[in-house]
Amino acid sequence: MAPRIFDISLELRRGTPVWPGTPPFRREVLAEIEADHQTESARIELGSHAGTHLDAPAHFLREGARIGQISPETLVGPALVVSVRGVRRIAARDLDKRVPKGTERLILRTDDAERIANGSFFEDFVAIDGSAAKLLVARGIRLLGIDTWSIDPFTSREYPAHRVVLGAGAVILECLDLRGVPDGPCEIFCGPLRIPDGEAAPARVFLVFES
Numbered sequence: 001m002a003p004r005i006f007d008i009s010l011e012l013r014r015g016t017p018v019w020p021g022t023p024p025f026r027r028e029v030l031a032e033i034e035a036d037h038q039t040e041s042a043r044i045e046l047g048s049h050a051g052t053h054l055d056a057p058a059h060f061l062r063e064g065a066r067i068g069q070i071s072p073e074t075l076v077g078p079a080l081v082v083s084v085r086g087v088r089r090i091a092a093r094d095l096d097k098r099v100p101k102g103t104e105r106l107i108l109r110t111d112d113a114e115r116i117a118n119g120s121f122f123e124d125f126v127a128i129d130g131s132a133a134k135l136l137v138a139r140g141i142r143l144l145g146i147d148t149w150s151i152d153p154f155t156s157r158e159y160p161a162h163r164v165v166l167g168a169g170a171v172i173l174e175c176l177d178l179r180g181v182p183d184g185p186c187e188i189f190c191g192p193l194r195i196p197d198g199e200a201a202p203a204r205v206f207l208v209f210e211s
Contacts, residue, residue: 004209008176009052010117016051017121019149023047048200054192055172058199060162068196070171074142079105079188081181092131099139105188107145109178116147117177123154133164145173181207
């Protein structure tokens with residue numbers, strides 16, 4: 001049976017919602033295929049956290065690693081998809097029996113799986129708390145992904161989950177499109193834009209399930 005491949009990246013297009021106060025995605029066509037032009041070309045503008053994106057430790061830590069310092073081994077390899085239903089703030093107790101020790105790449109599918117791609121920003125998204133972040137770091141997480149706008153709540157001012165995960169040298173994938181993605185082990189291929197000094201970068205992300 002052929003592997004099942006899921007592109008879990010949000011589309012970047014005019015009107016794609018972004019975190020309030022950050023630059024929207026914009027694509028401006030500079031040349032079209034006409035009598036005077038043999039090719040089409042365009043200029044794109046976007047924020048570093050637009051759409052599906054990778055947070056590097058430098059997003060919250062002054063001396064934290066930047067995009068150019070994230071190893072490919074962190075971004076590619078075995079991963080685990082876990083659905084957490086009926087919870088708006090994911091705690092350690094919600095993950096304790098579902099995330100084995102040694103899990104290096106974890107993708108959390110929440111009740112927002114259908115909402116994230118609906119074309120509008122919403123403040124009441126699912127997030128994780130400090131206890132969950134500490135548990136995952138203790139289990140060995142190197143990459144944590146989620147299908148919401150942030151792993152911390154919109155109203156957070158201390159961002160405990162970000163600080164715990166990034167403080168451990170791990171990275172965070174946010175705004176994933178997990179509609180139709182099953183739970184279970186898979187392979188992840190995450191390709192953030194190669195912006196060496198970036199604190200974050202938009203990313204294209206694929207999950208591959210063997211059966």
